[in-house]
Amino acid sequence: MKLELGFIQIRDIQFSKECKVESGTLYVNADEVKDFIFQDDDVKACVKAAHFDIAKPGESVRITPVKDVIEPRVKVEGPGGEFPGVIAKVDTVGSGKTHVLRGMAIVTAGKIVGFQEGIIDMSGPGADYTPFSKLLNLVLVCEPVEGVHQHEYEHAVRIAGLRAATFVGELGRSLTPDETQEFETYGIKEGIEKLPDLPRVAYVHMLQSQGLLHDTYVYGVDAKKIISTLINPTETMDGAIISGNCVSACDKNTTYHHQNNPVVADLFAQHGKTLNYVCNIITNENVYLADKQRSSDWASKLAGMLDLDGVIISEEGFGNPDTDLIMNCKKTEQKGVKTVLVTDEYAGQDGKSQSLADADPLADAVVTGGNANEVIILPPMDKVIGTLDYVDKIAGGHAGSLRPDGSIEAEIQVITGATNEIGFNCLSAR
Amino acid sequence: MSYRVVHYINQFFANIGGEEMAHVPPELREGHVGPGLAFNQAWKGEAEIVQTIVCGDSYFAEHEKDAKAQVLEWVKEAKPDLFIAGPAFNAGRYGYACANVCQVVQDELGIPVLTGMYEENPGADLKEKVLIVATTNSAAGMRKAAPTMAKLAMKLMKGEALGASCEEGYMPNGIRRNFFEKERGSKRAVDMLLSKLAEKPFTTEYPMPSFDRVAPNKAVKDLSKATIALCTSGGIVPKGNPDHIESSSASHYGEYCIKGVEKLTSETYETAHGGYDPVYANENPNRVLPVDVLRELEKEGKIGKLHDYYYATVGNGTAVASAKKFAAEYAQKLLQANVNAVIMTST
Numbered sequence: 001m002k003l004e005l006g007f008i009q010i011r012d013i014q015f016s017k018e019c020k021v022e023s024g025t026l027y028v029n030a031d032e033v034k035d036f037i038f039q040d041d042d043v044k045a046c047v048k049a050a051h052f053d054i055a056k057p058g059e060s061v062r063i064t065p066v067k068d069v070i071e072p073r074v075k076v077e078g079p080g081g082e083f084p085g086v087i088a089k090v091d092t093v094g095s096g097k098t099h100v101l102r103g104m105a106i107v108t109a110g111k112i113v114g115f116q117e118g119i120i121d122m123s124g125p126g127a128d129y130t131p132f133s134k135l136l137n138l139v140l141v142c143e144p145v146e147g148v149h150q151h152e153y154e155h156a157v158r159i160a161g162l163r164a165a166t167f168v169g170e171l172g173r174s175l176t177p178d179e180t181q182e183f184e185t186y187g188i189k190e191g192i193e194k195l196p197d198l199p200r201v202a203y204v205h206m207l208q209s210q211g212l213l214h215d216t217y218v219y220g221v222d223a224k225k226i227i228s229t230l231i232n233p234t235e236t237m238d239g240a241i242i243s244g245n246c247v248s249a250c251d252k253n254t255t256y257h258h259q260n261n262p263v264v265a266d267l268f269a270q271h272g273k274t275l276n277y278v279c280n281i282i283t284n285e286n287v288y289l290a291d292k293q294r295s296s297d298w299a300s301k302l303a304g305m306l307d308l309d310g311v312i313i314s315e316e317g318f319g320n321p322d323t324d325l326i327m328n329c330k331k332t333e334q335k336g337v338k339t340v341l342v343t344d345e346y347a348g349q350d351g352k353s354q355s356l357a358d359a360d361p362l363a364d365a366v367v368t369g370g371n372a373n374e375v376i377i378l379p380p381m382d383k384v385i386g387t388l389d390y391v392d393k394i395a396g397g398h399a400g401s402l403r404p405d406g407s408i409e410a411e412i413q414v415i416t417g418a419t420n421e422i423g424f425n426c427l428s429a430r
Numbered sequence: 431m432s433y434r435v436v437h438y439i440n441q442f443f444a445n446i447g448g449e450e451m452a453h454v455p456p457e458l459r460e461g462h463v464g465p466g467l468a469f470n471q472a473w474k475g476e477a478e479i480v481q482t483i484v485c486g487d488s489y490f491a492e493h494e495k496d497a498k499a500q501v502l503e504w505v506k507e508a509k510p511d512l513f514i515a516g517p518a519f520n521a522g523r524y525g526y527a528c529a530n531v532c533q534v535v536q537d538e539l540g541i542p543v544l545t546g547m548y549e550e551n552p553g554a555d556l557k558e559k560v561l562i563v564a565t566t567n568s569a570a571g572m573r574k575a576a577p578t579m580a581k582l583a584m585k586l587m588k589g590e591a592l593g594a595s596c597e598e599g600y601m602p603n604g605i606r607r608n609f610f611e612k613e614r615g616s617k618r619a620v621d622m623l624l625s626k627l628a629e630k631p632f633t634t635e636y637p638m639p640s641f642d643r644v645a646p647n648k649a650v651k652d653l654s655k656a657t658i659a660l661c662t663s664g665g666i667v668p669k670g671n672p673d674h675i676e677s678s679s680a681s682h683y684g685e686y687c688i689k690g691v692e693k694l695t696s697e698t699y700e701t702a703h704g705g706y707d708p709v710y711a712n713e714n715p716n717r718v719l720p721v722d723v724l725r726e727l728e729k730e731g732k733i734g735k736l737h738d739y740y741y742a743t744v745g746n747g748t749a750v751a752s753a754k755k756f757a758a759e760y761a762q763k764l765l766q767a768n769v770n771a772v773i774m775t776s777t
Contacts, residue, residue, distance in 0.1 A: 128610075150709055199627045211707040248678060248705065248747065262616035274624055287706075310627045312619045318747060319705060340623040342615055345636065348749030349679070351606035359638040365626050366636040367619045370608040373679050373749065392674075395704035395747065398681065399674035411679055412608075413747060423615025428635060429606045430594040 003234035006177030046156035060382035065117025072169035085220025094235035108161035118249025118416030199309035215244035228283035228298035300331035344419035380406030433477035452488035472580030517546030520567035525553030659737035663745030664777035665703030677704025683743035693722035705746030
């Protein structure tokens with residue numbers, strides 16, 4: 001399957017009377033985008049009000065509570081459309097041509113539940129920890145209809161963000177990309193014939209599925225309900241997997257992370273040179289033991305059936321999913337397939353505790369995204385998009401996290417994407 | 431004024447002699463001796479070795495108590511800003527002496543200490559107790575070890591925060607520290623996998639710990655006479671979370687009276703836990719802390735009594751060391767209250 005991505009570099013975002021992309025500037029008529037968002041019945045029923053704001057790298061701006069971050073894209077050739085099974089029809093994506101508005105993102109913010117959302121600082125020390133401080137962010141701040149059920153509201157805000165991204169992505173349809181790149185994996189037999197001497201490698205992509213507010217969707221299917229299965233890496237790159245998370249912001253994959261999964265990118269970079277990138281295996285992280293057993297059995301079984309030599313296994317979240325990570329590792333290694341794990345750590349604020357909730361001697365090759373418990377002071381910002389009302393309550397905050405001068409003392413856990421476990425960042429620990 | 435340092439070396443590095451002179455007792459010399467020169471040069475006047483303690487390796491091994499006492503006396507007198515020992519490279523008894531003498535100076539006098547040696551040196555067993563720079567296995571590595579040790583020593587004297595072990599050159603000491611790598615995590619993972627597949631050496635970024643396993647107690651013989659307590663890491667607290675237990679990485683636990691409470695309701699209790707969907711626990715907190723069921727069992731006479739207090743914290747992202755500390759504390763309270771068994775619910 002071959003996918004071509006055409007990157008259109010966005011260098012500025014401005015509010016305007018009309019919506020267009022011209023000479024690298026995205027012009028946005030906020031009312032037009034809102035109209036499109038509110039055409040969805042669920043959004044209409046659950047979202048009382050929405051407004052847009054713009055946050056640029058280097059500005060003294062804090063966005064919180066952040067729910068999701070999404071890259072606007074549009075399918076210009078080939079089957080399917082953006083966010084299949086959710087926004088577009090369910091046709092298989094991952095082939096043809098997709099235009100990407102690079103350098104920007106749609107960020108959804110506002111109250112989801114009482115706690116559990118992240119912080120993006122556009123400057124200062126916090127900005128070093130989140131990749132989204134480097135993007136031009138079009139922020140969609142939503143307010144709930146009074147009395148709305150939390151689960152329904154999470155769904156509505158998720159859809160609102162995806163619709164905003166779809167609308168903005170569409171503005172790139174007829175533009176000529178600044179740069180194009182092609183990505184292709186082979187069929188099983190074809191791969192063996194073309195790359196007979198290279199090790200066969202796959203990516204075991206663990207999807208957060210602990211429960212509502214900790215969910216991931218694949219072609220619109222709740223990942224809790226999947227059995228571990230195969231997916232082409234280009235499908236992942238093309239919007240097949242979206243985030244339904246808004247809990248413990250540091251190590252949950254936003255939709256942007258899925259669209260730009262760096263394990264996929266770095267395996268593609270070696271594909272045909274040092275390894276044969278066969279496919280991705282997606283598996284979930286359900287809370288029941290039977291589900292954990294079944295899913296890890298299946299993930300490792302698929303690795304065995306594909307005669308793989310090695311896999312990279314990435315976790316999403318921490319604590320409970322550490323068990324899934326270790327089960328996947330152990331069973332895959334026992335099939336004779338070598339593993340490297342990507343995780344993060346909860347070693348305590350003093351760094352002295354064991355970092356994972358589970359361990360096994362077979363897990364001898366681990367990459368870490370850092371200790372999420374490390375404390376950081378985030379200085380006050382001139383402008384807050386969203387509200388600081390929940391800073392004391394979000395995961396990683398504590399009573400008194402928000403200090404009278406507007407600065408925040410909290411664990412880096414509060415920062416969106418800080419200890420990402422698909423290896424998005426350079427942050428690590430020893 | 432420059433920082434003042436006392437340096438500890440063995441008879442070999444003091445040019446007294448090799449194995450045949452290893453019996454010499456501790457001796458105090460003014461200024462730097464032997465390898466101390468390299469440290470002084472690296473510090474460029476910002477710090478200086480004021481005294482050097484020389485001790486034979488055999489003497490230290492055979493008279494450890496006396497040797498330590500003598501060193502402590504001299505170091506106490508000198509009141510240095512730092513005590514540095516070695517580096518010992520792969521010399522086993524020298525490494526043992528360096529690490530142990532550092533530990534006693536650190537623990538008894540509260541002075542920052544630093545030593546260096548090869549990672550397989552038996553002295554490196556103390557790497558989680560004292561800061562040890564990893565060196566090569568022979569003295570030829572001095573040129574590399576001296577600047578690393580000197581730089582780290584300066585940070586210790588200035589009281590600056592240390593970076594991660596791999597950045598600063600010390601052996602992993604069980605304290606995890608964050609830092610920014612040059613490559614992103616995914617690239618490091620791909621590189622590590624390629625090394626592993628090619629059976630080339632690679633270094634894991636997180637060596638797996640060995641886990642503390644707790645053997646279960648014997649079963650309670652007669653439940654109908656037992657007092658049962660409920661405890662939870664699921665964050666069930668009185669509405670409003672009066673003790674402000676954090677939604678993740680809890681710093682404390684709560685003790686709450688449930689005397690006369692027949693069941694928990696959404697009006698009076700809720701969860702403080704930020705790691706799971708709170709909706710169902712908030713709707714009916716008994717789902718996490720089953721007070722309702724225990725009261726039924728109490729009425730039916732299946733259990734003697736539900737204990738009047740329950741203990742709750744949030745397990746989400748909470749350090750194991752913190753959890754252990756909480757439980758050790760409230761376990762004593764449970765014992766004092768003659769509780770026979772505990773139902774601990776997690777989420």
